[in-house]
Amino acid sequence: MTAYLAHFLVMVAIYSILALSLNLLIGYSGIFSLAHAAIYGIGAYSSALAALKLGLGFWGGMVVAASVGAFASALVAIPSLRVAGDYYVVASFGLQVVVLAIFMNWTDLTNGHAGLPGIPRPSLFGWVIDEPYKYVFLAAGFAVATWAICWRLTNSAFGRVLQAIRDDEIAAQAMGKNVVLVKIVIACISSALGAMAGSLYAHYITYINPSSFSLHESIFIATLVILGGSERLSGPIVGAFLLLAIPELLKFMAIPDTIAAPMRQIIYGALLIVFMLVRPEGILGRARHGR
Amino acid sequence: MRIALSSLLTLTLLAGMTTAAVPAAAQGNPIKIGAILPLTGSGASYGVWMKGGAEMAAEELNAAGGIAGHKLEIIYEDHAADASKAVTAMRRLVEVEKVPFSLTSYSSISLAIQPIAAQHKVVIMNGGGQSDSLAGKDYLYNNIPVVSNEVGVIAEWLAKDKKLVNVVMIVANDEAGRNSASTFREKFGAVGGKVVAEERVALDATDFRAQLAKLKARGGDLLYISSYGRNVAIIADQARELGIAVPMAGTSWVLVPETFKSKGAEGMLVTKLPFDPNSAFAKKFKEKYNTNAGFFAVQYYSATMIFAKAAQEAMKKHSGALTGEGVKDAIESIRSFDTISGKLVFQANHGAVMDIEAGTLKSGKVEVEKTIKAAP
Amino acid sequence: MDLFLQLAATGLVVGSLYVLCAIGWGLIYGTTLHFHVAHGAVFTLAAYYAYAGQKFLHLPLAIAVIGAILAAAISGMLIDLFIYQPLERRGAIRTTLFIASLGLLTLIENVLAIIFTPDPLRMDVGWLADSVQLGPIFLTRLHLVSVGTAIIGFLALMAFLKYSLWGQAIRAVSSSPEMARTVGIDLRRVHLLTYAVGSAISAPAGILLAMDVGAEPYRGTTFVLLASVAVIMGGIGSIPGAALGALFLALLENLGVWKIPSEWQSTISFGIFLIFIVVRPRGFFGRKIQSAEI
Numbered sequence: 021m022t023a024y025l026a027h028f029l030v031m032v033a034i035y036s037i038l039a040l041s042l043n044l045l046i047g048y049s050g051i052f053s054l055a056h057a058a059i060y061g062i063g064a065y066s067s068a069l070a071a072l073k074l075g076l077g078f079w080g081g082m083v084v085a086a087s088v089g090a091f092a093s094a095l096v097a098i099p100s101l102r103v104a105g106d107y108y109v110v111a112s113f114g115l116q117v118v119v120l121a122i123f124m125n126w127t128d129l130t131n132g133h134a135g136l137p138g139i140p141r142p143s144l145f146g147w148v149i150d151e152p153y154k155y156v157f158l159a160a161g162f163a164v165a166t167w168a169i170c171w172r173l174t175n176s177a178f179g180r181v182l183q184a185i186r187d188d189e190i191a192a193q194a195m196g197k198n199v200v201l202v203k204i205v206i207a208c209i210s211s212a213l214g215a216m217a218g219s220l221y222a223h224y225i226t227y228i229n230p231s232s233f234s235l236h237e238s239i240f241i242a243t244l245v246i247l248g249g250s251e252r253l254s255g256p257i258v259g260a261f262l263l264l265a266i267p268e269l270l271k272f273m274a275i276p277d278t279i280a281a282p283m284r285q286i287i288y289g290a291l292l293i294v295f296m297l298v299r300p301e302g303i304l305g306r307a308r309h310g311r
Numbered sequence: 312m313r314i315a316l317s318s319l320l321t322l323t324l325l326a327g328m329t330t331a332a333v334p335a336a337a338q339g340n341p342i343k344i345g346a347i348l349p350l351t352g353s354g355a356s357y358g359v360w361m362k363g364g365a366e367m368a369a370e371e372l373n374a375a376g377g378i379a380g381h382k383l384e385i386i387y388e389d390h391a392a393d394a395s396k397a398v399t400a401m402r403r404l405v406e407v408e409k410v411p412f413s414l415t416s417y418s419s420i421s422l423a424i425q426p427i428a429a430q431h432k433v434v435i436m437n438g439g440g441q442s443d444s445l446a447g448k449d450y451l452y453n454n455i456p457v458v459s460n461e462v463g464v465i466a467e468w469l470a471k472d473k474k475l476v477n478v479v480m481i482v483a484n485d486e487a488g489r490n491s492a493s494t495f496r497e498k499f500g501a502v503g504g505k506v507v508a509e510e511r512v513a514l515d516a517t518d519f520r521a522q523l524a525k526l527k528a529r530g531g532d533l534l535y536i537s538s539y540g541r542n543v544a545i546i547a548d549q550a551r552e553l554g555i556a557v558p559m560a561g562t563s564w565v566l567v568p569e570t571f572k573s574k575g576a577e578g579m580l581v582t583k584l585p586f587d588p589n590s591a592f593a594k595k596f597k598e599k600y601n602t603n604a605g606f607f608a609v610q611y612y613s614a615t616m617i618f619a620k621a622a623q624e625a626m627k628k629h630s631g632a633l634t635g636e637g638v639k640d641a642i643e644s645i646r647s648f649d650t651i652s653g654k655l656v657f658q659a660n661h662g663a664v665m666d667i668e669a670g671t672l673k674s675g676k677v678e679v680e681k682t683i684k685a686a687p
Numbered sequence: 688m689d690l691f692l693q694l695a696a697t698g699l700v701v702g703s704l705y706v707l708c709a710i711g712w713g714l715i716y717g718t719t720l721h722f723h724v725a726h727g728a729v730f731t732l733a734a735y736y737a738y739a740g741q742k743f744l745h746l747p748l749a750i751a752v753i754g755a756i757l758a759a760a761i762s763g764m765l766i767d768l769f770i771y772q773p774l775e776r777r778g779a780i781r782t783t784l785f786i787a788s789l790g791l792l793t794l795i796e797n798v799l800a801i802i803f804t805p806d807p808l809r810m811d812v813g814w815l816a817d818s819v820q821l822g823p824i825f826l827t828r829l830h831l832v833s834v835g836t837a838i839i840g841f842l843a844l845m846a847f848l849k850y851s852l853w854g855q856a857i858r859a860v861s862s863s864p865e866m867a868r869t870v871g872i873d874l875r876r877v878h879l880l881t882y883a884v885g886s887a888i889s890a891p892a893g894i895l896l897a898m899d900v901g902a903e904p905y906r907g908t909t910f911v912l913l914a915s916v917a918v919i920m921g922g923i924g925s926i927p928g929a930a931l932g933a934l935f936l937a938l939l940e941n942l943g944v945w946k947i948p949s950e951w952q953s954t955i956s957f958g959i960f961l962i963f964i965v966v967r968p969r970g971f972f973g974r975k976i977q978s979a980e981i
Contacts, residue, residue: 023406052782099964106722109785110919111964113912114957124484124513125950133514134419134486135394137426227423231393235908239789246786282797282805289797292790293770300779351805484950511950517807517900520697521941522949528690541806545900552818553693554825 026152028268030224032260033159034217037166039244039256041213046245047255048174049206050186051105055096055112056241058119059211061233063089063218065123065130068139068228078142082219089215090208092119097207101200116235123230135229139222155224162220163257166213171253173209182206236285243288247295263288341382342633344618345404345413346611347397347420350389353515354417354540356567357439357607361416362387363600364608367592368615378619379626385615386410392485392514394423405431411635412618414611415451418442419486425451433635434642436618438610441564442490446660450635452642453662454614454655455584458491459498461562461667464683465582466498468669469533469560472681473580476504479531481522481546483538484511491562492537507531512538512546519546520553527555533580539564547575563606571675579672583679584665585652592651613650620648689823694941696821700830702937703837704892706930708910709917710844711889713929715763716918718861718881722785725766726889726914727907728795733759733890734897735799738808748812756890763886764879766791772875792908799904807901815898833895840888841930847884848926857881861924889914916960922973931971936960 038060045051066088067081076084092115100111123130130136142149142158149158173179184192185199193199222228240263248259266287270280346365350358369383377383386408388400397415401424404410411433415421418440428435429449437445441458445451469475478499482492489511496506508529510522523546526534534550534557536543543565550559551574560580570576586606587593596604618638624645625637647656655663670679712726736758740751770791774784815829848854859867860877868874896906914929917936921928936956943955963970 024403027402027406050782052785096961099961105782107919107964107968109722110912110915111961114916114960118954118957118961121951121954125511125948125954127484127489132489133484135423137423225395225398226426227394227398229394229423232395239793242786242789279801282800285793285797286801289790289792289794293787293794296774296779296783296787296790297770297777300774300777300783355806511948513950517903521694521944521952524690524693524697525944525949527693552816552825552827554818554820 023152026156028264029156030152030159032257032264033156033163034220034224035241035244035260035264036163036257037217037220038214038241039248039260040163040166040170040253041210041217042241043245043248043253043256044170044173044206044210044213046242048179048182048186049203051101051203051207052109052242053112053207053210054109054235054238054242055093055115055119056214057233057235057237058116059089059093059214060218060221060237060241061123061228061230062092062119062211063215064222064228064233065136065218066215067219068136068222069129071140071223072136072138078140078219078223081223082216085215085219086212089211089218093207093211094204097204101203101207113235116238120230120234123233130230133229135227136222137227139226139228141226142223159220159224162216166216167253167257169209169213173206174253178202178205240288243292247291341384342378342622343384343386343408343410344615345386345388345401345408345410347388347390347400347404347413347415347424349392349416349540350387352391352393353542354392356569357416357540357605358389359600359602360605360608361414361439361611363596363604364611364613365414365615367596367599367608368612368619372615372619378622379631383615383619385414390417390420392417392420394419397424398427401427405433411633412436412622412638414438414614414618416440417487418445418490421445421451422448422486425449428635431635432639434618434638436614438614439607440487442487443494444486444490446662448661450639451661452657454617454650454657455610455662456664457662458487458562459494460664461582461584462491462494463498464667464669465560465562465580466495466504467502468582468681469535469580470499470502470504472669473558475533475558475560477531478504478506478533478535479526479529480506480509480535480537481519481526482509482511483514483542485514487539487564488514488537491564495535495537506535512542514538514540514542516542517545519549523550523553523555527553531557533557534559536561536565540567541569543567544569544573544576547573547579549575551575566605566672566677568602568605571672576672577674580669581672581677582667582669583677584667590651609650609652613648613652613655616650617642617648617655621645691942691945692822693824694945695938696824696826696830698938698941699934700826700833701941702934703833704896705910705913705917705933705937706837707840707892708889709914709921709929709933710841710926711885711887711892712911712914713918713921713923713926714844714857714888715881715885716915717924718857719767719771719878720781721767721771721788722781722915723766723771723788724785724908724911724915725770725788725791725795726763726885727909727911728792729759729763729766729886729907730889730893730910731796731799731902731904731907732762733886733893734902735803737894738803738810738897738902741810748810752891752894755894756887759890759893760883760887763882767878767882772878792911796904796907803902803904805904807903808897809901810898812898827899829895829899833899836891836895840891841926844884844888844926853880857884913956916956918970919973920960920963920970922970925970925972928970928972 042056045053063085067085070076070081070084096115100108124132149155181202244259244263245256249255267284348358348361369385373382390397397420404413413435415435415437416439421437421440425448435451437453438455443457443459445453446457482488510526512519512522563583584606593604596608621638621641624641626633629637667683668679669681670677715723733755736755737751740746740754817828819826856872856877917932918929921932940952940956
């Protein structure tokens, strides 16, 4: 039983990292990205391949994951952040679709639909982290580290520039801040962190395939951020907890599986609509009312 | 407020999880096994057969007193052709429900969950997937022959009997589809045939016209379909729609209800694994589920019965205790099982061998032309 | 050469559906500036309305289709009336609206999945499924109807916008909401009208697709996002641009597989789009854009 609880906590930790990192974009920079699952997947695949084909351990895999994630994000961010936010939404959708297609079809590299089994569990100085409860510590550690990074970022001079851009981009630009550069940097940091979550995931489940990193997953991660609330940094973590608990509860209500999956999505969709009606000034609301 | 809400949810969750904890087959308790099947999605028609067969077996066993006095309970999980769902389901079955055994299906699914099975010493039995990579894996048993048997048969039949030597192929872009396609290439080449072109498609796609148009342009005497489930009928219909007039062929994978109903599939050359639609089993299945039984229904019925026999043996040997390891040892020592389709012998590579029939799809039925006996 | 023509023909057929979807979405986006992803839900609903009309109400196909288009137009209007307008009244920013729209899309798709199952539901289209041969090209009658519908739909929309009073009101709001308000145009009414027209124009695409390969709950998401790509490529505010963008995407997707393995079909569209954004962000015919707030 504790094995299952441990599993739940590991997933909460991983999704917290995803939500915190996406929050840097959506909550702090006002950039809505639909590609976070692709970044998550890039991290997972890079790390898994680094381990399986290059023999790098978990730690090396994580470094690879973060780098590749940041790079992919830069590729998309650089052209699309020059123009309006809606362009970024569609461009991020494009990135999501392209990346998923690569996972599915570049079978020589990714094994396509069949996925990559047998990904090694991490080891720390020879001590293998093989049981779920040990993994909880590892994952939680990374979640806390991510939280700390986000906190440091947003409470620094860089963070203040971000807020200035979020509150009034044109004014910030007029004051000489290189808005586009700042946005690109934050996009890369967000992706590096999101990719690290992917690495954690891959080495935990020990098997990955493209279906875990779809557009629906991106929407789910965005839902975590939105419902968790972005005023406090704890928001995304709470969001992760809440939304991961819902499917587990549904399971215990013995709803047939064919209904449970769409039912979950209906709940998420309804929650999004309700939250927006309740907080129309949006997730940036606190900023608008003067922080 | 949100923190309060999530604390409440977590507590409810913990409460739910603790009450769901069950000890393994103790005195009088039911024996639980898993079944990870394609209950929804493109392979749902297989799921109906597989679940039906297993259910019928469980009911029969329980009516006769269960397995060594314990009732058999099957926990069904839907993988919907998505291996990550299967992995999650398998973990739940193994870590929460503590099953000693689970039925599995599909090559990609079985391969994904096999490492977990091996690690936790839980036996998984596959009655449907046929990829060659399923052979020789720890704790994975297949009561169905791997694909190279059947593909070898159809390749030879097409080249030698039907004299169709230049072939274009449409391939499902997953483990099973690709493995079967490369095996076909190999076997077909060995009997003097040639695969002129190949196009890949997604299993759950509904529009194959671009790929079919490309294949049409390459000519060939035959369109070989290395795919399965719902999309076969759509491929056949769209192929005819595009003016592809050459015959089509496929292994027993293509024999799902949608294919039997499709006009485009009329005349398809197929191989099939033995199944008697007039058997007592088939009649009972039709009565109970209001749909015709298929080969896979028998497969999963047999697999469940095989488990029952092995479990009985294991419990006898270990004074009533039932573990996955015990089941595995029992299967290995019994080896030869009497099933309703005849004798089934597990080979050293954990696979089985069967007779294969070849024929043509006509008006919703397969007209068998030739039977190839199993080479042990 | 035959293959090229066949692929071009398939591209035109698919393009027709993209065109209908894009001009409808583009009309709504250009006029209201709502990133209405729930348009994908309306597209899907239209398909199910037609299916249900035929299967449960036993309507003849043509009536079911017309009814479905009307029902879709009403559905689009209801979305604006009950979700977007209340949000705007409460001072919602555009991201909020987008998120609510996303929530609505997810909700509607999954409700449909529960009611109708996720499997594609085929419709009885009778002689429309018959094959037609034009030289080396094989199509079905339904495909020809799709192309015809797109042409008629496009021309009808252009005529409506240019010559009718309502159309001119929409254009006024589209080019400048402030000016339109000053001149006494009721923005809320125009928005509702825009949603009705936009939904009605895109509904046939969903219905035709269902008639071809069956109604499925989750297709709308892909279509609406493709429509948004087409509109951005064509230039925001330009209906001909959106149509051109849509055709361009479809032809590129289908002709692209001529030489590239067909699994990479969707990658092609988005690759092109990303290049486009770098080279010409305002699209074929669009207004010049600065970095606007979202």
